[in-house]
Amino acid sequence: MKFLIIGGDAAGMSAASRAKRNNPDMGVTVLEKTADVSYSACGMPYNIADPGRPIDDLVVRQADVFREKQGISVLTGHCAESLDPAGRIVTGASSDGKAFQFAYDKLLIAAGGSPVIPDLPGFDLPGVMALKSLDDGRKIKAYLKNHHVKKAVIIGMGYIGLEMCEALRARSVEVDMVKPGPVLLPWMEPELSDVIREELESNNVRLHPGHQAERIEAENGGMKVICPNMSLDADMVLVAMGIKPNSELAAGANIALSVNNSIAVDRRLGTSDENIYAAGDCADAYHIVTGEKTWIPLALRANRAGWAVADNICGKEVELAGIAGTAVFKVFDLEVARTGLTIKEAVKSGSDPVKAVIRTRSRAHAHPGSTPIRIQMIGDKETGRILGVQMVGREGVAHRINAVAVALHNRMTVEAFSQTDLAYAPPFGPVWDPLLTAANQLLKKM
Amino acid sequence: MKFLIIGGDAAGMSAASRAKRNNPDMGVTVLEKTADVSYSACGMPYNIADPGRPIDDLVVRQADVFREKQGISVLTGHCAESLDPAGRIVTGASSDGKAFQFAYDKLLIAAGGSPVIPDLPGFDLPGVMALKSLDDGRKIKAYLKNHHVKKAVIIGMGYIGLEMCEALRARSVEVDMVKPGPVLLPWMEPELSDVIREELESNNVRLHPGHQAERIEAENGGMKVICPNMSLDADMVLVAMGIKPNSELAAGANIALSVNNSIAVDRRLGTSDENIYAAGDCADAYHIVTGEKTWIPLALRANRAGWAVADNICGKEVELAGIAGTAVFKVFDLEVARTGLTIKEAVKSGSDPVKAVIRTRSRAHAHPGSTPIRIQMIGDKETGRILGVQMVGREGVAHRINAVAVALHNRMTVEAFSQTDLAYAPPFGPVWDPLLTAANQLLKKM
Numbered sequence: 001m002k003f004l005i006i007g008g009d010a011a012g013m014s015a016a017s018r019a020k021r022n023n024p025d026m027g028v029t030v031l032e033k034t035a036d037v038s039y040s041a042c043g044m045p046y047n048i049a050d051p052g053r054p055i056d057d058l059v060v061r062q063a064d065v066f067r068e069k070q071g072i073s074v075l076t077g078h079c080a081e082s083l084d085p086a087g088r089i090v091t092g093a094s095s096d097g098k099a100f101q102f103a104y105d106k107l108l109i110a111a112g113g114s115p116v117i118p119d120l121p122g123f124d125l126p127g128v129m130a131l132k133s134l135d136d137g138r139k140i141k142a143y144l145k146n147h148h149v150k151k152a153v154i155i156g157m158g159y160i161g162l163e164m165c166e167a168l169r170a171r172s173v174e175v176d177m178v179k180p181g182p183v184l185l186p187w188m189e190p191e192l193s194d195v196i197r198e199e200l201e202s203n204n205v206r207l208h209p210g211h212q213a214e215r216i217e218a219e220n221g222g223m224k225v226i227c228p229n230m231s232l233d234a235d236m237v238l239v240a241m242g243i244k245p246n247s248e249l250a251a252g253a254n255i256a257l258s259v260n261n262s263i264a265v266d267r268r269l270g271t272s273d274e275n276i277y278a279a280g281d282c283a284d285a286y287h288i289v290t291g292e293k294t295w296i297p298l299a300l301r302a303n304r305a306g307w308a309v310a311d312n313i314c315g316k317e318v319e320l321a322g323i324a325g326t327a328v329f330k331v332f333d334l335e336v337a338r339t340g341l342t343i344k345e346a347v348k349s350g351s352d353p354v355k356a357v358i359r360t361r362s363r364a365h366a367h368p369g370s371t372p373i374r375i376q377m378i379g380d381k382e383t384g385r386i387l388g389v390q391m392v393g394r395e396g397v398a399h400r401i402n403a404v405a406v407a408l409h410n411r412m413t414v415e416a417f418s419q420t421d422l423a424y425a426p427p428f429g430p431v432w433d434p435l436l437t438a439a440n441q442l443l444k445k446m
Numbered sequence: 447m448k449f450l451i452i453g454g455d456a457a458g459m460s461a462a463s464r465a466k467r468n469n470p471d472m473g474v475t476v477l478e479k480t481a482d483v484s485y486s487a488c489g490m491p492y493n494i495a496d497p498g499r500p501i502d503d504l505v506v507r508q509a510d511v512f513r514e515k516q517g518i519s520v521l522t523g524h525c526a527e528s529l530d531p532a533g534r535i536v537t538g539a540s541s542d543g544k545a546f547q548f549a550y551d552k553l554l555i556a557a558g559g560s561p562v563i564p565d566l567p568g569f570d571l572p573g574v575m576a577l578k579s580l581d582d583g584r585k586i587k588a589y590l591k592n593h594h595v596k597k598a599v600i601i602g603m604g605y606i607g608l609e610m611c612e613a614l615r616a617r618s619v620e621v622d623m624v625k626p627g628p629v630l631l632p633w634m635e636p637e638l639s640d641v642i643r644e645e646l647e648s649n650n651v652r653l654h655p656g657h658q659a660e661r662i663e664a665e666n667g668g669m670k671v672i673c674p675n676m677s678l679d680a681d682m683v684l685v686a687m688g689i690k691p692n693s694e695l696a697a698g699a700n701i702a703l704s705v706n707n708s709i710a711v712d713r714r715l716g717t718s719d720e721n722i723y724a725a726g727d728c729a730d731a732y733h734i735v736t737g738e739k740t741w742i743p744l745a746l747r748a749n750r751a752g753w754a755v756a757d758n759i760c761g762k763e764v765e766l767a768g769i770a771g772t773a774v775f776k777v778f779d780l781e782v783a784r785t786g787l788t789i790k791e792a793v794k795s796g797s798d799p800v801k802a803v804i805r806t807r808s809r810a811h812a813h814p815g816s817t818p819i820r821i822q823m824i825g826d827k828e829t830g831r832i833l834g835v836q837m838v839g840r841e842g843v844a845h846r847i848n849a850v851a852v853a854l855h856n857r858m859t860v861e862a863f864s865q866t867d868l869a870y871a872p873p874f875g876p877v878w879d880p881l882l883t884a885a886n887q888l889l890k891k892m
Contacts, residue, residue, distance in 0.1 A: 040810055042810065042871060042877075043810055043812055046813060046814075053812075058812050299877045300867065300868065300870050300878065300879075303877055304865070320865060321862070321865045322867075325867070326867045326868060327870075328869035328871045328874055335874070337869055339869070365486045365489065366486060366489055366493070366503040366504055367489055368496075396845055398842075398873075398874035398875075399844075399846040399849075399869070399875075400845040400848065401869050402845075402868045402881075403845075403849050405849070405867050405868055405869070406849045406852040406863070406868075407852050408867075409858075409865075409866050409867070410852070410858065412852075412855075412856065417852070419767045419855075420767075420848075421734070421746065421747070421769045421771070421854075421855070422746065422772060422848045422852075423772045423773060423844060424488070424745055424746050424774065425488060425773075425774045426486065426488050428776070428781070429845075431486075431745045431746055432746065433746075433848070436746075
């Protein structure tokens with residue numbers, strides 16, 4: 001069997017490795033348009049923060065190791081350009097300009113996502129960059145090394161923007177952040193997002209919500225980010241306005257698309273073509289709370305979906321449960337986490353949500369070093385189920401969220417969750433775990 | 447209605463407060479044999495570690511606050527001595543020697559537990575102490591203040607022993623630990639418990655497993671702990687050999703006892719007498735994994751059971767799901783956690799357990815500051831269910847265990863758990879959360 005994979009990062013290389021483990025005789029070919037495979041993309045902001053660390057530290061396994069130790073044909077610099085599902089052929093061109101053509105029995109599209117870059121004047125200036133591929137990270141790192149970057153403007157205030165803001169502050173770069181919407185993290189309760197805003201401000205990050213960047217102008221060797229009522233000087237601009245799925249190839253071959261133009265897949269990761277699978281940032285997923293299709297491109301799902309594709313093409317039927325949208329990120333000394341639905345998403349999905357917002361402590365009564373933990377827990381009045389949680393604190397947030405994720409997978413009610421036997425010791429939390437306190441408060445409103 | 451409560455710590459005061467909230471007209475009386483109510487017993491080792499902190503910092507709410515703000519009749523220094531279930535009367539004596547007698551409509555026995563002190567020569571010397579009540583903590587703290595304690599011997603190597611060992615080392619006391627059994631923590635895989643042993647040794651704690659303390663002798667102003675083949679000098683001895691339930695009063699009134707002589711309660715916390723409830727360290731519980739009775743005295747259960755008793759006597763029917771035995775403790779810089787069954791417990795409960803023991807990292811590939819996390823996950827071959835997890839590491843253990851506790855409450859299979867959407871960001875873990883890696887490894891053996 002010929003297994004062809006488009007894309008050599010999380011989903012693609014997970015599928016390639018697992019297919020070879022499942023079936024060492026299978027011919028596995030990976031077409032990767034960049035020069036890099038199998039790297040920790042999420043680690044880039046932390047690597048960029050430290051000028052002393054080479055960006056290639058983030059490569060988990062070199063292409064040669066896949067080739068020589070695992071017998072996977074990894075072709076970097078190979079960009080797939082068109083797909084013929086009827087003839088089962090992928091054509092494209094390699095970075096040295098040569099055309100290629102590959103036949104397949106089974107195809108995995110794991111083409112990832114691309115940063116959203118608006119088509120506006122100046123967004124193509126050399127000092128304007130985005131962060132998605134390792135090569136993007138390499139460029140940013142080189143730019144910081146080769147230019148005297150005193151001021152940076154980050155357009156966007158999502159995960160990547162916030163993580164990069166911390167990285168740039170660690171390198172003593174002044175940071176302005178700008179976005180059109182009026183609120184820092186609109187999916188959070190103000191009581192929680194205010195904590196993040198204060199943390200950013202106390203680290204001298206200047207936030208400018210409510211300002212739309214309309215163009216970027218080169219000026220005196222630097223740049224100016226121009227908004228209707230404001231302009232910001234910058235030696236470097238990071239565009240962190242989110243990503244979009246790389247689904248053009250699939251769309252061009254009439255494969256069905258889904259939410260946000262991601263590639264529609266079933267629980268087996270199969271697309272609308274029986275020989276074509278999709279996984280990773282280019283594919284959609286079922287949300288375990290709503291049961292509906294969603295598109296939340298995150299690393300764990302990409303890896304897991306890669307494995308599932310490999311198992312399915314090797315005859316071991318695997319269906320994925322779906323995703324809860326569990327996510328965590330660090331903002332300076334804060335841990336911020338979420339899983340499941342926000343209030344807005346809950347309303348949109350047809351639920352009758354009710355929320356509790358609590359403030360409790362990270363350690364037991366009278367234990368030194370305690371800091372506040374803030375939690376929003378959302379329940380459904382009709383069914384009693386937990387729908388989602390968002391949390392912010394200086395410690396004890398990142399891993400605590402997982403208890404709720406597991407509860408969501410089990411469609412637990414707030415009441416049942418409030419009865420769970422969670423761990424307690426004074427250095428790690430109050431007797432009533434913050435999540436239990438949130439559940440107890442929420443119960444009163446249900 | 448007259449609601450009488452024996453015992454004024456976690457379970458007792460939780461019940462008292464909640465009963466008054468539920469029904470402000472109820473007459474609520476608490477008989478507490480010591481001078482203290484409502485304190486964080488688990489915080490004592492951390493308080494003892496710091497000579498500058500008064501032990502009364504650990505009092506969560508003073509008796510006067512319960513009396514004046516909540517209208518609860520809190521009688522400290524009141525020791526209940528006998529119980530007449532037919533006449534619904536408790537008699538006893540107060541610390542000033544006066545006899546008392548109280549009638550009740552509903553009685554809660556929340557008498558807690560007592561340290562196990564063997565009846566051996568010298569265990570009653572003034573420098574030999576245990577740690578359970580706040581008064582025990584007060585005595586230890588005073589002893590450390592008033593004596594020049596250079597060397598301590600801790601008899602026992604359980605949670606309390608280990609936490610106190612850290613506290614004493616923080617005060618520059620040399621510590622020897624001794625226990626009859628051959629292994630530090632017999633419920634753990636050696637691969638995990640070895641990490642704890644190394645942590646203790648690197649903090650200059652001397653461990654002597656396999657030695658039974660037979661007597662303690664006073665000598666030259668100090669003491670000697672005598673074992674058959676060894677003796678250890680001590681300025682202070684801590685007996686940390688576990689606790690036993692204070693169930694004598696219940697037993698004397700022919701109330702049914704259960705595992706380890708704890709008081710048998712149903713899911714409503716009712717005892718074999720319809721007007722008598724029991725909660726906290728003196729009562730048993732259902733184990734959510736086995737469905738069988740168990741006795742695992744921990745603080746969260748005590749608080750929760752206190753609430754449930756109050757709700758039940760106020761007419762709001764509450765049944766508790768049971769406990770998973772989730773526990774966490776700190777040993778110097780290590781976090782140690784467990785939930786559910788050990789291999790031995792699983793075999794005893796009739797399961798066909800299979801285990802995976804893994805070593806992974808606390809942070810993502812190439813993220814600075816990563817430390818090892820070791821996990822044992824146990825599954826049941828017949829049903830595919832997760833039965834329990836034990837974990838050790840320097841970070842990311844204490845709260846991670848809760849995801850497994852929630853899985854146990856939902857009787858999840860290892861396979862279903864392996865599909866859960868857990869959080870990922872490089873500072874907080876690998877893409878595949880350590881628990882998912884453990885589940886993936888365990889799946890291969892099931």
